[in-house]
Amino acid sequence: MNLAELNRVATAMVAPGKGLLAADESGGTIKKRFDAIGVESTEENRRDYRELLFRTTKAMHDHISGVILFDETIRQKAADGTPLVKVIEQTGAIPGIKVDKGAKPLPFCPGETITEGLDGLRERLIEYRELGARFCKWRAVIDIGAGIPSHDAINSNAHALARYAALCQEQDLVPIVEPEVLMDGDHTIDRCEAVTMWALKTVFQELYYAKVNLEGMVLKPNMVLPGAKCATQVPDEEIAEKTIRVLKDCVPSAVPGIAFLSGGQSDVEATARLDAMNKLGGVPWHLTFSYGRALQHAPQVAWSGKTDNVTAAQSAFSHRAEMNGLAALGKWTADIEKQAA
């Protein structure tokens, strides 16, 4: 394990004003996204769409530190034959790869899941490194509901995240550790706060047992939010304060950076809340984004599968990347959002 190299890559992933593009939708998820814009999910369409994002060169160079890819994409070539990994590297961004095999039902825990993919992971990591990946991602999913999460769901998922993270570092790949507490449901923000704290405390305990070096990882958590169906929604400032409070309580300062997921928030909400956290400041880590939907929704709608729309889609992506770059510095405002749009 090369600790200096792991820390160098982890630090670059959360460089000031930059964040991660989560483009690692698996087959089912990208089909859902394409269905929403009336595009058939063929290998060529997936390649064309992702290539248009990666060829948005200025935005990629200025605001995107790295891209999380899916297995299919890390092996694909652009229309001109250049490997997509090279297209990404040419912009200055770092290629990464999702290595989990998805969330599967957890036995005897109805409604809960365990993320699978540990068997054979060492061999897969060796291949991904050869293909150009320098970091990895594994997402654990924690649902809030009546009587859940259970201890089993929290503990099993934290243990799997730690085993994954240790395997990554053994192969000189930076692990993104993503325990996502879902915003589905009608729970309050206080319940989300308690569950997020439980999940993060357990994850860092397991990372310690697994001897994971905290300086060579990136945390990808949810923000502390009320459930999407909760009757009491709250201002962005409260979300920022509660999220920071939980993180300060759970995340050691050795971790170089925290890159939030957007989790179904609207794109502007995800930007505004990241900005609110950075305006609060006073934390030992860089706070940035690792957004999928909040970076891609606008370009997907603008593209809608038509070659004529590629420029419009790239403008939409540039705009969101720029707004999130500002939010990562605490320099975004609603006025800039409107003017730049």
Ligand code: 5MM
């Ligand atoms: C891009 O979506 C990722 C992969 O999802 P599936 O494995 O379910 O297809 C997802 O893990 C994503 O990287 C994170 O949840 C962040 O994306 P959002 O859209 O929540 O910002």
